[in-house]
Amino acid sequence: MEESVSTQAGRAPVRRVVIAGGGTAGWMAAAALSRTLGKGLEIHLVESEQIGTVGVGEATIPTLVTFHRLLGISEQEFMTAAQGTIKLGISFEGWRERDHRYIHSFGTTGQDHWSAGFQHFWLRGRERGLAEGYEAYCLESRAAEQERFAHLPRNGINYAYHMDAAGYARFLRTFAEGYGVKRIEGKIARVRTDPDSGDIASLVLEDGSELAGDLFLDCTGFRALLIGQALRVGFEDWSHWLFNDSAYAAQTTAVRDAVPYTRAIAGEAGWQWRIPLQHRVGNGIVYSSQYMDQTQALEAFTSSLEGELVAQPWHLRFRPGRRIRCWHRNCVALGLAGSFIEPLESTTIHLIQRGIMHLLRCFPAVVAQEDIDAYNRQVDAEVEHVRDFVVMHFHLTERRDTPYWDACRLMEIPASLRQRIELFRETGKVFHVPGELFGENSWIQVMLGQGVMPHRHHPAADLMGDEELSRFLGDIRAGVDRTLAQLPAHRAYLDTYCPAPRPDVPATPQRPRSGDER
Numbered sequence: 001m002e003e004s005v006s007t008q009a010g011r012a013p014v015r016r017v018v019i020a021g022g023g024t025a026g027w028m029a030a031a032a033l034s035r036t037l038g039k040g041l042e043i044h045l046v047e048s049e050q051i052g053t054v055g056v057g058e059a060t061i062p063t064l065v066t067f068h069r070l071l072g073i074s075e076q077e078f079m080t081a082a083q084g085t086i087k088l089g090i091s092f093e094g095w096r097e098r099d100h101r102y103i104h105s106f107g108t109t110g111q112d113h114w115s116a117g118f119q120h121f122w123l124r125g126r127e128r129g130l131a132e133g134y135e136a137y138c139l140e141s142r143a144a145e146q147e148r149f150a151h152l153p154r155n156g157i158n159y160a161y162h163m164d165a166a167g168y169a170r171f172l173r174t175f176a177e178g179y180g181v182k183r184i185e186g187k188i189a190r191v192r193t194d195p196d197s198g199d200i201a202s203l204v205l206e207d208g209s210e211l212a213g214d215l216f217l218d219c220t221g222f223r224a225l226l227i228g229q230a231l232r233v234g235f236e237d238w239s240h241w242l243f244n245d246s247a248y249a250a251q252t253t254a255v256r257d258a259v260p261y262t263r264a265i266a267g268e269a270g271w272q273w274r275i276p277l278q279h280r281v282g283n284g285i286v287y288s289s290q291y292m293d294q295t296q297a298l299e300a301f302t303s304s305l306e307g308e309l310v311a312q313p314w315h316l317r318f319r320p321g322r323r324i325r326c327w328h329r330n331c332v333a334l335g336l337a338g339s340f341i342e343p344l345e346s347t348t349i350h351l352i353q354r355g356i357m358h359l360l361r362c363f364p365a366v367v368a369q370e371d372i373d374a375y376n377r378q379v380d381a382e383v384e385h386v387r388d389f390v391v392m393h394f395h396l397t398e399r400r401d402t403p404y405w406d407a408c409r410l411m412e413i414p415a416s417l418r419q420r421i422e423l424f425r426e427t428g429k430v431f432h433v434p435g436e437l438f439g440e441n442s443w444i445q446v447m448l449g450q451g452v453m454p455h456r457h458h459p460a461a462d463l464m465g466d467e468e469l470s471r472f473l474g475d476i477r478a479g480v481d482r483t484l485a486q487l488p489a490h491r492a493y494l495d496t497y498c499p500a501p502r503p504d505v506p507a508t509p510q511r512p513r514s515g516d517e518r
Helices: 023-040 063-071 075-081 118-127 139-146 165-178 225-230 294-302 348-361 369-395 403-410 415-427 440-449 459-463 466-486 490-497
Strands: 002-004 016-020 042-047 085-087 089-093 101-105 160-162 182-185 188-193 200-205 210-212 215-218 235-237 246-253 262-266 270-276 280-287 314-317 321-323 331-333
Touching: 016 023, 016 210, 023 042, 023 063, 023 165, 023 348, 063 075, 063 160, 063 348, 075 165, 075 490, 085 490, 089 139, 101 139, 101 440, 118 459, 118 466, 139 466, 165 182, 188 225, 215 225, 225 331, 246 294, 280 294, 348 369, 369 403, 369 415, 369 440, 415 440
Parallel strands: 002 188, 016 042, 016 215, 042 182, 089 262, 215 331
Antiparallel strands: 085 160, 089 101, 188 200, 200 210, 235 321, 246 280, 246 314, 262 270, 270 280
8 A cells, every 4th residue: 555745855865774574585685785784774674473475485596605605694504594405406307208307407517618618529429429418427416316415625516505484584584683684573554655756755554653764675575565566566477488377385394315406396287396404395386277276286286295294285376577677766676576487496586686786786875767777677687587597498398298288388488598499409509698697507407408409519529539539528427426426415414514403493593793794
């Protein structure tokens, strides 16, 4: 609900930041702003314990490791508090064909030459019968398969986390409060805007209290109370590319050791996730209501679960797409308020993080249109890149067993995605813009995994004779084998590095000391 109120003409310097909503988005923003700019800002976060968060995004990608390092967050404390396990990639099961499986790992495969990527030498070796599967030359892929992990010198292995989303939010809350963030309990009843500028002036809570600010962050999830309801910024619907619009989620007790990868299991009209934590498992089914009704989805979901339910499954409806502008006037939308691309590649938390980092880099002394435009250009480019990568998984299927997969295979995809696929199919080359989230190896792993085999390779690979090429490929494989043999079992490493208490004994991170520069 919106209410207008007059304020002083012109925009004041940004001194008071108000974050509407907690959860992962709100507390990540609070932690980053307070840790980097807290001495010059007054930061308030308003949330209500009566309003639940979506809380299904429990898998991450390696950029979160960097985010934590920048903020000085102890990895061991975080993983202990959030029941964290290691994620080396995603196991895609039944996506290309019903019984086919491949892993999209976080690692680098093989060794590039300055003239051409490793895939060209691998393609040449495959032609000559000298190469093993593409995954054989990637440490992270092999370690995932063998369920091994350890930190290596010089960041020698790429990884991300599985985590309890609610535990992560609690951890970040304690961290942010240690740097001066003030949390306010309450529900937002009205949003007051300035009738002259159109900016948000304050939030009015149900108890009648009012919270004024210079810059507002909308972390209210799909409701988008500020950016959508108050400022009426429109939403661009992508459901013609991303058919899934519904989900069930549930937590179950763990019945086996956690594997260091997420499972994405294709079904009749969508897919299911399995995210292993230390003492429980996050489960969900994402489906299209056009091809499967709610009763069918719940039956398919519950019949596949392992372990005992921690709580009854809860249902979600969503619309894939993005806000036309994520920063409008003096309001920035983060997380689900700004965009939603289904959780297939665990990009939701990454996009929150990127939104925060872009905001920090162009943080305004005074809100100015130049900053707003630059921010929106960056965010738009990133979310379109993620959209294309996710759409590719559905479109590049060879399944013909259900109407859903037929529709995915036959749909008209974005021109930007079609160009990438055709370039790889014809030449083995990958179009990549520096700074994009998914690097060349990610595109290669998924396209090969989905059955796209290039028609030719770079001529540089033909300059190696069979003996030299065999030695080149063999040396890479041997190096992976040597490192792999040194890695302990994933669960054994966790038990030593970051053992989490049982779920009925909650962990609390240490509150940062004043001026702590960890």
